Amino acid sequence: MSRPPSVIRQTIVTPIILIVVLLAMAALSYQFGSRAFNRTAIEMFINIMVVVGLYAFVGNSGLLSFGHISFMCLGAYMTAWLTIPPVMKSITLKGLPAWLLHTQLPMWVATPISGVFAALFALIVGRIIMRLSGIAASIATFGLLGVVNNVYSNWDSVTGGQGSIVGIPPTMNVWIGWLGAAVAIVTAYLYSISRSGLALRAARDEEVAARASGVDIVRERLVAFVVSAFIIGLAGAFYAHFLSIVNPGSFYLRTTFITLSMLVVGGMYSLSGAVAGVVAISVLIELFRDLEKGVSVGGLTVGLPNGAQEIAIGIITIVILIYLPSGLTRNREFSWRNWPLQRRRLVPPVQTALKETN
Amino acid sequence: MRFDRIRFDRILGILAGAATLWFAPAHAADEIVVGFATAASGFMQAYDKPAQDAALIRIDEINKAGGLLGKKIKPVFADTKTDQAEGAKAGLAVLDQGAELVIVSCDYDFGAPAALQAQAAGKVSFFLCAESIKAGIPGVGPSSFSASVLAAVQGATMSEWAYNKKNARTFYRLLDSWTVYNKGICDGFDWQMPHLKDAKLVGSDTFKNDDASIASQITRIKSLPKEPDAIMLCTMMPGAVSAIKQIRAAGIKSMILNGSGVDGSYWLNAVPDLSNFYVPVQGSVYGDDPNPKVNEFNKKYKDVTGGDPSSQYVYPGYVLIDVWAKAVERAKTTDAAGVVAELEKMNNEPTLFGPRTFTKDLHHQNQGRYLIVDTEAGKPKVVDQWTISEKIPVDYLVSK
Numbered sequence: 001m002s003r004p005p006s007v008i009r010q011t012i013v014t015p016i017i018l019i020v021v022l023l024a025m026a027a028l029s030y031q032f033g034s035r036a037f038n039r040t041a042i043e044m045f046i047n048i049m050v051v052v053g054l055y056a057f058v059g060n061s062g063l064l065s066f067g068h069i070s071f072m073c074l075g076a077y078m079t080a081w082l083t084i085p086p087v088m089k090s091i092t093l094k095g096l097p098a099w100l101l102h103t104q105l106p107m108w109v110a111t112p113i114s115g116v117f118a119a120l121f122a123l124i125v126g127r128i129i130m131r132l133s134g135i136a137a138s139i140a141t142f143g144l145l146g147v148v149n150n151v152y153s154n155w156d157s158v159t160g161g162q163g164s165i166v167g168i169p170p171t172m173n174v175w176i177g178w179l180g181a182a183v184a185i186v187t188a189y190l191y192s193i194s195r196s197g198l199a200l201r202a203a204r205d206e207e208v209a210a211r212a213s214g215v216d217i218v219r220e221r222l223v224a225f226v227v228s229a230f231i232i233g234l235a236g237a238f239y240a241h242f243l244s245i246v247n248p249g250s251f252y253l254r255t256t257f258i259t260l261s262m263l264v265v266g267g268m269y270s271l272s273g274a275v276a277g278v279v280a281i282s283v284l285i286e287l288f289r290d291l292e293k294g295v296s297v298g299g300l301t302v303g304l305p306n307g308a309q310e311i312a313i314g315i316i317t318i319v320i321l322i323y324l325p326s327g328l329t330r331n332r333e334f335s336w337r338n339w340p341l342q343r344r345r346l347v348p349p350v351q352t353a354l355k356e357t358n
Numbered sequence: 359m360r361f362d363r364i365r366f367d368r369i370l371g372i373l374a375g376a377a378t379l380w381f382a383p384a385h386a387a388d389e390i391v392v393g394f395a396t397a398a399s400g401f402m403q404a405y406d407k408p409a410q411d412a413a414l415i416r417i418d419e420i421n422k423a424g425g426l427l428g429k430k431i432k433p434v435f436a437d438t439k440t441d442q443a444e445g446a447k448a449g450l451a452v453l454d455q456g457a458e459l460v461i462v463s464c465d466y467d468f469g470a471p472a473a474l475q476a477q478a479a480g481k482v483s484f485f486l487c488a489e490s491i492k493a494g495i496p497g498v499g500p501s502s503f504s505a506s507v508l509a510a511v512q513g514a515t516m517s518e519w520a521y522n523k524k525n526a527r528t529f530y531r532l533l534d535s536w537t538v539y540n541k542g543i544c545d546g547f548d549w550q551m552p553h554l555k556d557a558k559l560v561g562s563d564t565f566k567n568d569d570a571s572i573a574s575q576i577t578r579i580k581s582l583p584k585e586p587d588a589i590m591l592c593t594m595m596p597g598a599v600s601a602i603k604q605i606r607a608a609g610i611k612s613m614i615l616n617g618s619g620v621d622g623s624y625w626l627n628a629v630p631d632l633s634n635f636y637v638p639v640q641g642s643v644y645g646d647d648p649n650p651k652v653n654e655f656n657k658k659y660k661d662v663t664g665g666d667p668s669s670q671y672v673y674p675g676y677v678l679i680d681v682w683a684k685a686v687e688r689a690k691t692t693d694a695a696g697v698v699a700e701l702e703k704m705n706n707e708p709t710l711f712g713p714r715t716f717t718k719d720l721h722h723q724n725q726g727r728y729l730i731v732d733t734e735a736g737k738p739k740v741v742d743q744w745t746i747s748e749k750i751p752v753d754y755l756v757s758k
Contacts, residue, residue: 036450043443091496091756154535163490163538164467166497170478243442245470245497250442292437306399306437 007193014333015189018275019182022048025279026178037286038174039242044282045177046238048275049184050259051266053231055274056188057224058263060197062204063133066256067141070148071229073251074121075114075236077152077159080246082110084167092165095157107171111237118233119226126225130218145256152248164247172242180238181275184231188271196223265320267327272334280328281313288312389432390425390692392417392459392679393452395472396486400440405464409486409505409675411663413461415655416679426683427690438463442471449475449483458692459484459682464671466490466497466538473498482694482701484682487674489618490538491755494721501694503701503716505678506671507723509542509617510750510758512638514550515728516615517590519744520636521554524613526587528560530579534593534601536567543592543617545758549750560586567597576608586612594619603629621731622669623738631735638728639670640677640711642740647729651710673711680709681716725749 022045029041054068081089081096082105089101105113129140152159159165191197200220203210211217240246258281266277294303304312324330394413396406417431425431434455436448445463449472452460460476462469464487476483477499485493485502489509494502520526529551533544551559560582563575579586589612593601598620605614606629613634621637623644641652643666655676659667667673681704682697689696701721706713712727725746732741 034450034454036447036454039443039447039450161538161541162536163492164470164497166470166492170474243446243471244474245442245467247442247467249467309439310399 007198011189011193011333011335013335014272015185017334017336018185018272022178022181022275026174030174040282040286041174042172042177042242044278045174045181046235046242047259047262047278047282048181049235049238050232050255051262051274051278052181052184052188052271053228053235054259054263055228055268055271056191056231057221057228059269059271059274060192060200060204060224061221062269063221064138064260065141066138066260067129067144067148068228068232069251069256069259070145071118071122071232072236072239072255073148073152073248074118075233076240076246076251077165077236078114078117078233079107079110079237079240080165080168082113083107083169083241084165088167092160093158095155107169107237107241111234111241114237115230115233118236119230122226122229123222126222126229130221130225133217145252149248149252152251159248162248164245166245168240168244168246170241170244172238177238177242180234184234185271185275187227187231188274191224191227192271196220200224261317265317265327267329267331269326269331270329270333273327273329273331276328281317284313284316285309388429390427390429390458390686391452391456392431392433392461393449393455393457394433394435394461395438395445395448395452395469396435396461396463397440397468398435398437400438402438402440402463402465402468405671406486408663408668408672409464409678410461412655412659412667412672412675413486413679414675415658415662416676416683420679420683426686427692431683438468438472440468442468445469446471446475448472453479453481457481461486461678464488466493469493470497473502477501480694482682482697484678486678487671490542491720491722491752491758495719496756501698503721505674505681507640507712507726507728508546508750508755509539510546510549510755511723511726511746512617512728513543513546513548513590513592513615514746514750515546515638515726515744516617516636516730517547517550517557517588518554518746519638519730519742520588520613520615521557523742523744524588526613527556528558528584528586528588530560530582530586530589530612531562532575532579532589532591532593532601533562533564534567534591534597535564536597537594539617539619540567540592540594541758543619544590545755546750547590547592549754550746553748565597565601567593569597570600572601572604576604576610579605579610580608585610588613588615590615592617595625599625599628602632602635606632618670621671624668626733626736626738629736633734633736635733637731637733637738638744639731639740640726640728641670641673642729642731643667643669643672644731644738644740646740648740648743649710655710670711677709677711677714681707681714720752724752724755 029038057065081100086102086104132140153162199215203215203217262277262281263274267273288309291304292306292309294301394410396410397403417433420426421430434452436451438445438448445468449460460481460483462472462483462485466488469485469488473483483502485504487506488504489506493504534540563578565572565575591614616637618638621639641647645653647653656667685697685700686692689700701716702718704714704716706715727743727745729740730742731738
């Protein structure tokens with residue numbers, strides 16, 4: 001009897017496909033896109049980081065989180081503190097500790113630190129929140145978002161309060177954006193095939209059985225929470241370099257809901273879904289933005305009224321969810337076999353339970 | 359299944375298709391392009407649109423008078439959608455269309471991403487009406503300006519004017535900590551207070567714009583041994599209306615001093631018979647500006663847009679094009695270096711809406727002539743004008 005192929009052998013194509021397709025997009029954008037279009041591409045890559053980070057937690061644990069954008073906030077501000085020239089910091093951010101006030105690190109050092117900072121924070125708060133389950137946990141994460149936003153909006157001497165802090169070096173281009181997305185995808189992939197990831201997915205699909213098999217659900221959720229916070233912290237750092245100004249308003253409800261809807265539209269239980277959701281929504285947004293600007297037809301410019309894009313995206317999201325409630329990818333992963341989508345090897349959970357009881 | 363198979367290719371197809379649509383239209387050599395990276399949708403539109411209309415009126419006037427350096431000014435537009443990331447793209451979009459001047463959103467936070475792009479491209483940028491010190495050199499760079507006057511000047515103007523003209527000696531400071539603009543007004547007030555001999559701050563309190571009730575703040579004012587002469591109210595719409603209403607409903611009759619953010623008569627029927635209420639403005643929208651040219655402008659604005667200016671925040675848009683065009687004429691070029699140098703030479707340069715001064719350290723107004731609008735029995739009217747006796751130091755403003 002031959003051994004079944006290892007988990008990696010079975011699943012490694014998914015991240016490879018995703019990364020290569022994104023690389024192709026980056027190359028197309030770099031080659032043919034205007035500067036504004038390239039920024040759209042970078043924004044899409046950063047959104048991929050966020051949504052893939054969300055997937056690492058939501059997809060594997062099955063718990064919806066409304067609080068992950070607070071990790072983006074933590075990462076972005078940490079990057080701001082580490083990369084803004086000390087001369088500027090000493091005027092606007094007087095409350096920073098002296099060692100931080102006099103530090104200026106390059107992006108390649110500051111970004112991982114920002115990710116680790118967000119992960120550490122997640123480790124501390126996650127120890128409490130992850131004990132909750134179901135909707136209680138989701139609401140608790142929402143509370144987390146509110147707390148972080150309020151602290152960052154009002155701690156004037158350290159965060160600059162409601163206002164923006166400026167001076168983050170604008171070191172961002174399509175290739176770096178792509179690299180960030182690739183790192184996020186690889187991290188989320190490695191987590192999901194790890195022992196912890198598999199155990200957590202088992203608990204997601206069949207909690208009682210997983211517990212009976214010795215899965216410590218609270219612990220595995222915490223691991224997922226920390227991993228996703230790390231990825232989203234990195235995304236926050238990228239976002240800070242992308243915009244070169246940060247303010248707490250960027251990391252609140254609007255971002256929370258747009259990224260969650262990207263995940264849900266793509267298919268929240270698959271990595272391919274996370275990436276596809278971002279790409280699909282970003283492309284649609286761009287398309288409608290162009291239509292708003294107007295298309296010339298024989299010397300006449302026809303355009304949608306301003307604001308039509310937001311309405312259209314809302315409607316399209318609803319329509320997608322009506323016809324494909326489990327998202328564009330139907331929670332499956334991209335793979336060579338059965339191109340482009342392969343059915344997940346997991347049998348639907350309810351059936352499993354029934355079969356086992358029978 | 360059919361859907362599954364085509365989706366993947368379709369996404370790529372759309373992306374590639376969209377990419378080919380991006381081609382910047384070339385502009386003619388006899389035109390000077392001015393780019394508006396402003397909000398045409400979202401909440402900032404309410405602030406950007408009126409000022410932008412005023413800017414377009416000035417552009418039209420210049421074009422009718424023969425243009426700038428013999429060329430016509432051609433405005434191009436990109437919508438920021440009241441979003442920072444979109445703002446940066448809008449900035450790039452107008453730059454790609456050849457903009458020599460990039461005009462950005464009224465608010466620093468929303469305007470800065472586009473202004474930073476203009477700065478990086480070596481072009482001059484102007485905030486339509488931002489009133490934070492950051493909207494300029496400290497927050498964008500050496501080619502960035504704002505057409506309005508710093509919020510701090512409003513607080514400083516009102517307190518000094520009330521001290522000198524209304525004999526106010528006891529002040530109460532009530533800050534709505536919602537925005538940087540509100541804090542700016544109170545920063546100016548704080549700076550001015552020690553300069554006013556015998557003036558006393560009898561209390562200080564804060565609230566948030568969306569607080570439904572400010573009863574506890576009012577109780578603290580009521581419990582003072584004597585009602586203060588003046589309340590410095592650092593707030594803005596929409597919360598201002600509720601706060602003012604509550605203060606008056608509680609029977610507090612002190613004069614209320616404000617920033618320009620509450621200018622306009624559109625909300626006055628919400629507080630019937632409001633009196634003893636003072637607002638600093640750069641020009642009057644009530645048809646009684648001491649400068650007849652301002653009243654002419656108001657008429658022109660109504661002809662073009664179909665409505666009267668709703669508040670004084672229309673005017674900085676006009677000022678912006680006015681001072682920039684003057685600088686271009688003097689520099690005989692639209693190159694940033696020449697234009698910035700000419701702008702920085704402006705010292706009390708007269709405009710329809712008060713003089714403008716720009717220096718190497720400050721691309722904003724830390725002193726400025728304000729008209730004082732007094733509202734009595736619900737009727738606003740210009741009663742005075744005031745220029746603060748001393749400029750607010752740049753160091754103080756930056757450190758706030």
